[in-house]
Amino acid sequence: MPHSTPTTPDRWSLESWFSGFGKxxxxxxxxxxxxxxxxxxxxxxxxxxxxxxxxxxxxxxxxxxxxxxxxxxxxxxxxxxxxxxxxxxxxxxxxxxxxxxxxxxxxxxxxxxxxxxxxxxxxxxxxxxxxxxxxxxxxxxxxxxxxxxxxxxxxxxxxxxxxxxxWGRLYDTLTGKMEFEMAFPDGHKEIVPMSRRRALMSEGDRKLREAAFHDGQKPWHDHAVTLAAGLNGIAGTRLSLFGRRGLPHFLDTPLFDGAMSRKSLDAMLEAIHANIDLPRRAIRKAAKLQGTPALHYFDLEAPQVAPPDEKPLTWDEACATVDHAFSAAYPKLGEYFREMLSQRWIEAQPRAGKRPGAFCTGSQLKHEERVYMTFHKTVHDMVTLAHEVGHAWHSCVLRPARSFAASYPMTLAETASNFGEMILLDGLMSDPGITEATKAYLLDQEMLRAHAYLINIPMRYEFEKAFYTERAGGELSVSRFSELMNEAQRKLYGDTLLPDGTDPMFWAYKMHFFITGVSFYNFPYVFGYLLSQALFARFKAEGAAFLPRYEAFLAMTGSATCEEVVKQTLGEDLTKPEFWATALKAMEPSLQAYEAIK
The missing domain is CATH 1.20.140.70 (Oligopeptidase f, N-terminal domain)
Known part of the structure; x- marks a missing residue:
C-alpha cells in the first residue's frame, strides 16, 4: 500500500455551515x-x-x-x-x-x-x-x-x-448505561460497557468472543420485560396508526418509504431463499477454518483469517490507497475524494468523546457533504471510508437537481455506498503487489459482508414480519420474542449454526428493531447490496463506458421508483427473481477463491 508523510486532514470543518454552535x-x-x-x-x-x-x-x-x-x-x-x-x-x-x-x-x-x-x-x-x-x-x-x-x-x-x-429514547438511555462483568480468558474480571460487547465478539480469539457473548447476555435478560414492552409499544402504535390511515398491511409504509413494490421485495427474497446455499457455503468455510463443525452466533462477525502481519495502516496510507483505487477505476470519483479531503469534509480522528459508528450526511442548502468515522488504523476502517464516500458521491451527483428531486430512498442510498466499497476492494485484490495473506484476509472480510447481507439481515426481516403479524392480535411475551428469533435464525442459517448456536435474545439488543423513525430497517440494506453487485458486474464487463450510465442511475434516484430507475437506466426488471439471482451469483468467483484458502 502507498506510504506517505502523515499530512492528510483527518478532522472535519463545519465552519462553512455556521461560524460556531451558539454564535x-x-x-x-x-x-x-x-x-x-x-x-x-x-x-x-x-x-x-x-x-x-x-x-x-x-x-x-x-x-x-x-x-x-x-x-x-x-x-x-x-x-x-x-x-x-x-x-x-x-x-x-x-x-x-x-x-x-x-x-x-x-x-x-x-x-x-x-x-x-x-x-x-x-x-x-x-x-x-x-x-x-x-x-x-x-x-x-x-x-x-x-x-x-x-x-x-x-x-x-x-x-x-x-x-x-x-420508547426509542428509553431504549437508547437504558442500553447506553448497560454494562456487565466479564470473565476474560486469562482469568481476570472486568466491568465492560455494553457498547464494547460487539467489538469483543468480533475478535479473533474465540474464547474471548464466547465470554463476551455469554457474560453479556445477563443485562439483556435482566431488562427483557422492559425491552419487550418497548417493542410491543412501538409496533402497537404503528399498527394502530396504519389502521387509522387505511393502510391494509404493515409493509405498505416501509415499502413506500423505500420506493419499491411488494412484488420486487418478494422477488428478491425468493431469489435469496432459492440460492441460500451460496452464502451458507461461506459460513461453512469459515467454520472449517475455525476448526468447528458449524459456527456459533458469536462467531458470525469474527474474522477467520487473521489480518496480515503488517504495521498499522496510517490515515495517509489509507487515503492514498482509496484515492489510487478510485482514480484508476473511476477518475471523477477520485477527484471528488481529493476535494473532500482538501475541503476538510471528512472526520476520522480517533479521540475520546466521539460516538461510535460511521455515517454520511450533507446540506442541500450548502451543497456540501460530510463523512463521519473514526480511523483505528485497520483495513476495515479504510473500507468504511470508501463506503461513506460512495454515499457522499451519490449526493454530489444530485447537486444540480432541485431538492425535491435529490431526496432518495434508503434502498438506493445503500447501492451507491456498496459500489464505492467494491471499487476499493477490487482495486486492492487486483494490485500486483498484494500479498497472499492480505488477499485471504480481504476475501474473508468480503464473505463476512456477504453472509451478513444475504442471511443475517433477511433473518431480521423474517423475525420482524412474524412479530408484526402476531402483534396485530396482541402483545408478545419475552419467551415468544425469543421463539420467533430462534425460528428466523434456523430458517436462514440452517445447519451452518451449531445445535446450541442461536441467539434468542438478538431481538432485544439489535437496536434497529427499536428505531422509531422507520420500521423494517433491514430489507433496504439487502436491496442495496444486491443491486450494487449487479451494477458492479456491469461495470466490470463494460469498463469506463458504463460510468455515465451509473451516474444517470444516481441522478434519477430522487425522481422515480426503484423499479423505474433500474428499468430506465439498466433495462432490468426488479420484479423478476431471475434478476436478483444473477446478482446473487456474482459472488461465486470470490466464494470459490475463499473456499480455496488453506
Missing part, C-alpha cells in the same frame, strides 16, 4: 426557521382547492425543508463529534419538536393534494414551478390519500414525540 449566525438561523415553519404551517392549514396557492406552499416548503435539514445535519455532526456536549443535546431535543411542527404542515399539504380531483391535480403538475418535482408531489398526494384528518395527524405528531419516540 450569532446560528441563533439567528434558528429563530428565522422557527418563524417560517410556523408561518408556513398556518398557510398550509388554510389551503383549499386553489392550486396556485398549493404550488406556492410546495415551493416554500422545499426551501424551508432545506434549512431544517441543514440545521439537523449540523447538530447531528456536532453530537457525534462530542457526545458529551449538553448544549448540543438540548438543541437536538428542541429540533425534534420543530420537526413535529413540520410534520403537521406536511399533513395539511398532503390533505389538500389528496382532495384535488385527478384532473385538477394533473393540471397543477404541469405548472413550470413544479418542474422536476412531479415525483415528490405525487408521493405527497399518495400519502394524503392514506392519512387521517389534518387535526388527527397533528395530534399523532404531538403524541409521537412523547409516545412512540419516547
Amino acid at each position: 450569532a449566525d446560528y441563533t439567528e438561523f434558528k429563530a428565522a426557521l422557527v418563524r417560517d415553519v410556523e408561518l408556513l404551517k398556518t398557510r398550509a392549514a388554510a389551503l383549499g382547492g386553489n392550486t396556485a396557492e398549493i404550488v406556492g406552499v410546495i415551493n416554500t416548503l422545499e426551501t424551508v425543508s432545506d434549512r431544517l435539514g441543514h440545521l439537523s445535519a449540523y447538530l447531528g455532526c456536532l453530537s457525534a463529534d462530542d457526545a458529551n456536549d449538553e448544549g448540543v443535546k438540548a438543541d437536538e431535543a428542541w429540533i425534534s419538536t420543530l420537526e413535529a411542527e413540520s410534520t403537521k404542515l406536511m399533513a395539511s399539504l398532503r390533505s389538500a393534494l389528496a382532495a384535488l380531483s385527478d384532473a385538477a391535480f394533473d393540471s397543477m403538475l404541469s405548472d413550470p414551478a413544479l418542474k422536476n418535482a412531479e415525483h415528490a408531489v405525487k408521493r405527497m398526494r399518495h400519502e394524503g390519500q392514506h392519512q387521517m384528518s389534518a387535526e388527527m395527524e397533528s395530534l399523532a405528531a404531538d403524541l409521537n414525540v412523547n409516545g412512540l419516540h419516547a
Whole structure:
C-alpha cells in the first residue's frame, strides 16, 4: 500500500455551515426557521382547492425543508463529534419538536393534494414551478390519500414525540448505561460497557468472543420485560396508526418509504431463499477454518483469517490507497475524494468523546457533504471510508437537481455506498503487489459482508414480519420474542449454526428493531447490496463506458421508483427473481477463491 508523510486532514470543518454552535449566525438561523415553519404551517392549514396557492406552499416548503435539514445535519455532526456536549443535546431535543411542527404542515399539504380531483391535480403538475418535482408531489398526494384528518395527524405528531419516540429514547438511555462483568480468558474480571460487547465478539480469539457473548447476555435478560414492552409499544402504535390511515398491511409504509413494490421485495427474497446455499457455503468455510463443525452466533462477525502481519495502516496510507483505487477505476470519483479531503469534509480522528459508528450526511442548502468515522488504523476502517464516500458521491451527483428531486430512498442510498466499497476492494485484490495473506484476509472480510447481507439481515426481516403479524392480535411475551428469533435464525442459517448456536435474545439488543423513525430497517440494506453487485458486474464487463450510465442511475434516484430507475437506466426488471439471482451469483468467483484458502 502507498506510504506517505502523515499530512492528510483527518478532522472535519463545519465552519462553512455556521461560524460556531451558539454564535450569532446560528441563533439567528434558528429563530428565522422557527418563524417560517410556523408561518408556513398556518398557510398550509388554510389551503383549499386553489392550486396556485398549493404550488406556492410546495415551493416554500422545499426551501424551508432545506434549512431544517441543514440545521439537523449540523447538530447531528456536532453530537457525534462530542457526545458529551449538553448544549448540543438540548438543541437536538428542541429540533425534534420543530420537526413535529413540520410534520403537521406536511399533513395539511398532503390533505389538500389528496382532495384535488385527478384532473385538477394533473393540471397543477404541469405548472413550470413544479418542474422536476412531479415525483415528490405525487408521493405527497399518495400519502394524503392514506392519512387521517389534518387535526388527527397533528395530534399523532404531538403524541409521537412523547409516545412512540419516547420508547426509542428509553431504549437508547437504558442500553447506553448497560454494562456487565466479564470473565476474560486469562482469568481476570472486568466491568465492560455494553457498547464494547460487539467489538469483543468480533475478535479473533474465540474464547474471548464466547465470554463476551455469554457474560453479556445477563443485562439483556435482566431488562427483557422492559425491552419487550418497548417493542410491543412501538409496533402497537404503528399498527394502530396504519389502521387509522387505511393502510391494509404493515409493509405498505416501509415499502413506500423505500420506493419499491411488494412484488420486487418478494422477488428478491425468493431469489435469496432459492440460492441460500451460496452464502451458507461461506459460513461453512469459515467454520472449517475455525476448526468447528458449524459456527456459533458469536462467531458470525469474527474474522477467520487473521489480518496480515503488517504495521498499522496510517490515515495517509489509507487515503492514498482509496484515492489510487478510485482514480484508476473511476477518475471523477477520485477527484471528488481529493476535494473532500482538501475541503476538510471528512472526520476520522480517533479521540475520546466521539460516538461510535460511521455515517454520511450533507446540506442541500450548502451543497456540501460530510463523512463521519473514526480511523483505528485497520483495513476495515479504510473500507468504511470508501463506503461513506460512495454515499457522499451519490449526493454530489444530485447537486444540480432541485431538492425535491435529490431526496432518495434508503434502498438506493445503500447501492451507491456498496459500489464505492467494491471499487476499493477490487482495486486492492487486483494490485500486483498484494500479498497472499492480505488477499485471504480481504476475501474473508468480503464473505463476512456477504453472509451478513444475504442471511443475517433477511433473518431480521423474517423475525420482524412474524412479530408484526402476531402483534396485530396482541402483545408478545419475552419467551415468544425469543421463539420467533430462534425460528428466523434456523430458517436462514440452517445447519451452518451449531445445535446450541442461536441467539434468542438478538431481538432485544439489535437496536434497529427499536428505531422509531422507520420500521423494517433491514430489507433496504439487502436491496442495496444486491443491486450494487449487479451494477458492479456491469461495470466490470463494460469498463469506463458504463460510468455515465451509473451516474444517470444516481441522478434519477430522487425522481422515480426503484423499479423505474433500474428499468430506465439498466433495462432490468426488479420484479423478476431471475434478476436478483444473477446478482446473487456474482459472488461465486470470490466464494470459490475463499473456499480455496488453506
